[in-house]
Amino acid sequence: MEHNSNFIRTIIKGDLESGKHNKVITRFPPEPNGYLHIGHAKSIIINFGLADDFNGRTNLRFDDTNPLKEDQEYVDAIQEDVKWLGYDWDDLRYASDYFDEMYQRAVLLINKGKAYVDDLNQEQIREYRGTLTEPGKESPYRNRSVEENLSLFERMKNGEFQNGDKVLRAKIDMTSPNLNMRDPVIYRISHATHHNTGDQWCIYPMYAFAHPLEDAIEDVTHSLCTTEFEDQRPLYNWVVQECEMESQPQQIEFGRLNLTNTVMSKRKLKLLVDEGITDGWDDPRMPTISGLRRKGFTPEAIREFVKETGVSKGSGAVDEAMLEHYVREDLKLKSPRTMGVLRPLKVVITNYPEGESEMLEAEINPENPEMGMRQVPFSREIYIEQDDFMEDPPKKYFRLFPGNEVRLKHAYFIKCHDVIKDDEGNVVEIHCTYDPETKSGTGFTGRKVKGTIHWVDANSAIPAEFRLYEPLVLDEVMKAAEEEGEDKTFIDYINPNSIEIIKGYIEPNMENVQPQDKFQFFRHGYFNVDPKHSAPGNIVFNRIVSLKSSFKLK
Numbered sequence: 234m235e236h237n238s239n240f241i242r243t244i245i246k247g248d249l250e251s252g253k254h255n256k257v258i259t260r261f262p263p264e265p266n267g268y269l270h271i272g273h274a275k276s277i278i279i280n281f282g283l284a285d286d287f288n289g290r291t292n293l294r295f296d297d298t299n300p301l302k303e304d305q306e307y308v309d310a311i312q313e314d315v316k317w318l319g320y321d322w323d324d325l326r327y328a329s330d331y332f333d334e335m336y337q338r339a340v341l342l343i344n345k346g347k348a349y350v351d352d353l354n355q356e357q358i359r360e361y362r363g364t365l366t367e368p369g370k371e372s373p374y375r376n377r378s379v380e381e382n383l384s385l386f387e388r389m390k391n392g393e394f395q396n397g398d399k400v401l402r403a404k405i406d407m408t409s410p411n412l413n414m415r416d417p418v419i420y421r422i423s424h425a426t427h428h429n430t431g432d433q434w435c436i437y438p439m440y441a442f443a444h445p446l447e448d449a450i451e452d453v454t455h456s457l458c459t460t461e462f463e464d465q466r467p468l469y470n471w472v473v474q475e476c477e478m479e480s481q482p483q484q485i486e487f488g489r490l491n492l493t494n495t496v497m498s499k500r501k502l503k504l505l506v507d508e509g510i511t512d513g514w515d516d517p518r519m520p521t522i523s524g525l526r527r528k529g530f531t532p533e534a535i536r537e538f539v540k541e542t543g544v545s546k547g548s549g550a551v552d553e554a555m556l557e558h559y560v561r562e563d564l565k566l567k568s569p570r571t572m573g574v575l576r577p578l579k580v581v582i583t584n585y586p587e588g589e590s591e592m593l594e595a596e597i598n599p600e601n602p603e604m605g606m607r608q609v610p611f612s613r614e615i616y617i618e619q620d621d622f623m624e625d626p627p628k629k630y631f632r633l634f635p636g637n638e639v640r641l642k643h644a645y646f647i648k649c650h651d652v653i654k655d656d657e658g659n660v661v662e663i664h665c666t667y668d669p670e671t672k673s674g675t676g677f678t679g680r681k682v683k684g685t686i687h688w689v690d691a692n693s694a695i696p697a698e699f700r701l702y703e704p705l706v707l708d709e710v711m712k713a714a715e716e717e718g719e720d721k722t723f724i725d726y727i728n729p730n731s732i733e734i735i736k737g738y739i740e741p742n743m744e745n746v747q748p749q750d751k752f753q754f755f756r757h758g759y760f761n762v763d764p765k766h767s768a769p770g771n772i773v774f775n776r777i778v779s780l781k782s783s784f785k786l787k
């Protein structure tokens with residue numbers, strides 16, 4: 234967050250000036266239970282960005298304390314995504330590398346009379362916890378002796394009990410107004426194979442116990458997390474202190490990033506993948522980093538967007554249009570312009586000599602002349618967009634209609650004189666004449682036309698597939714359903730128009746496009762060559778964003 238000041242930066246600056254710290258260490262701590270999404274990008278940018286500004290260090294740490302949900306696939310994807318966003322960690326760490334030390338610290342708590350083994354089951358523990366208005370009740374097992382606790386905890390570790398039979402709890406205060414302090418569970422039994430430690434452990438530390446220890450072990454100075462952890466801060470500090478950690482990290486919370494019309498939690502995103510609603514985690518409709526990448530977003534656009542959203546305690550939803558704005562800004566000068574016809578209608582130019590063709594010159598990007606020129610073939614038959622022609626146009630329709638003249642972008646004026654229809658009355662072909670005097674670039678000033686339309690040469694154009702997207706779930710639809718009191722989840726309201734696949738044509742000079750190449754198609758917006766489905770002979774484009782913010786609820 235190079236220049237923008239924010240409250241976290243102010244705290245860090247103060248800590249360095251007062252001598253509380255002489256270095257800054259942060260970490261980005263994802264749980265490898267899914268792919269990263271745009272919300273994580275915010276955390277990444279804050280953690281890496283702030284450490285960078287103060288010449289500090291940032292670890293990438295996998296918070297892998299729940300073997301049932303975690304997977305190597307996610308570990309790999311997360312590393313790829315962090316790098317793609319433009320960040321490089323100092324150390325790569327795994328919470329599971331600290332399981333031995335965490336176990337020792339739990340034993341220390343038991344020895345100090347600050348932890349005990351409890352036989353209550355999950356439901357009983359919940360009942361005993363009380364509520365915000367009622368104090369909790371102490372477990373009948375709370376006052377076991379240190380010896381008994383040590384022995385039971387060791388037997389838990391040795392696999393003598395089943396899942397759920399026993400837990401280890403911190404002994405804090407069952408009457409605390411903060412529910413997190415009412416003897417939280419810090420270890421549970423889970424006979425499961427862990428992606429990193431295999432079958433070495435059958436007890437696993439809970440997040441609230443593990444996370445502060447991980448931070449302290451790594452000498453993290455500022456542990457930045459989102460505001461839902463605010464109530465856990467007293468427990469975080471309790472763990473660091475009672476476990477007698479040398480290093481005392483400071484937890485600071487900031488507001489989550491939320492986007493309109495965007496499902497964000499990993500749990501929901503995983504459901505979309507598991508139900509086969511999307512084409513994997515990197516489906517271009519997913520708000521995952523890999524989905525945004527495949528759709529065609531750039532790291533620069535994501536970084537600029539996130540920086541613009543700022544750092545604060547609030548977490549209102551940011552308009553998705555703002556993210557789109559930044560990708561347009563980034564691609565404007567970088568991406569070649571081209572013409573593609575998404576819904577083709579054939580035009581025959583009846584006075585153009587049969588069998589002949591010519592090459593026309595066009596700028597690759599008029600806003601960035603350094604990109605040079607491209608060659609666009611032109612001949613007697615071309616395709617235009619179906620909706621660039623109307624037989625019976627309303628007033629102020631300046632595109633093609635019988636008797637009207639328009640400019641073909643980079644080419645000539647054409648005038649329509651005939652409309653060919655099929656038996657059902659559908660327009661299947663248009664006949665026009667062209668005026669050779671009006672060639673683009675010759676400075677022709679004889680007369681003006683009001684409309685300019687794009688086209689491709691029918692003989693040489695390459696067929697291509699275009700995929701157009703809308704959000705998977707629309708906020709208004711969900712809100713309306715909620716107000717109706719419908720007892721359904723977001724998955725029941727998937728937008729039926731979230732993807733539209735159409736076949737059109739592109740300029741022949743695009744034959745050798747590569748996956749992830751990005752173009753601005755005249756009037757249609759920015760598109761990316763899909764890395765998964767595009768192949769030579771079958772080019773597939775994902776629309777990243779239209780040229781203007783045009784998305785409206787239907």
Ligand code: ATP
Pocket residue numbers: 261262263264265271272273275276457458459488489490491497498499500
């Ligand atoms: P989700 O709730 O979407 O599944 P999570 O918080 O469970 O996300 P973690 O893997 O625990 O995912 O997150 C790693 C880090 O990213 C945490 O520090 C978390 O606070 C942060 N983070 C997650 N979602 C967001 C978000 N929407 N905005 C900002 N930071 C986020």
Ligand code: MG
Pocket residue numbers: 264
């Ligand atoms: Mg989580």
